[in-house]
Amino acid sequence: DIQMTQSPSSLSASVGDRVTITCRASQSVSSYLNWYQQKPERAPKLLIHSASSLQSGVPSRFSGSGSGTDFTLSISSLQPEDFATYYCQQSYSQPRTFGGGTKVEIK
């Protein structure tokens, strides 16, 4: 199974800050890497698929990059509604696996 490791597990940031979250796969997943946002008591929401493609309706302050084993999710200017937990997930092979999550909190 492919292991997905996210860092950091949590971070504190202020509105307007640039935030970067990293995700590392235990073996290459090519560009089969997706990012999800989850707010408390809500279902996850797809933000980015194929490492860098923004899902329809997602604000352009979100961006993704990387390929192979190393990926990043960036938020260019953090907004109040962005405080949430973010998960990466590989869809290269079965079983699909998720990273442990990164909780973005208000500083």
Add this chain to the structure above:
Amino acid sequence: EVQLVESGGGLVQPGGSLRLSCVTSGFTFSNYNMNWVRQAPGKGLEWVSYISYSGSTIYYPDSVKGRFTISRDNAKNSLYLQMNSLRDEDTAVYYCARESPKIYYYAMDVWGQGSTVTVSS
């Protein structure tokens, strides 16, 4: 509007069984692969089963293999998860999630609202 609506969760004793349902609407269900993903209280996301659009290909992680059974009824636009021999560690919110086509790299692009399963004596 594309929708996935789960039901069937509840409180069950260890060793018991439960069947979750996910009724879909707003898209051609029979064209899509589907998944179940769960989230234990305060924990991250864990994928628990996959079924191809036709039902011919199924996968499970070791944690539920032999205890959980995923199925679908394309005529009823519905996905199911039969859970047997439930354990305390199966306590979680269970989400059904649609898998996007290969052109979108198989991301889980639509999720239900979740159904809560509590295993406790």
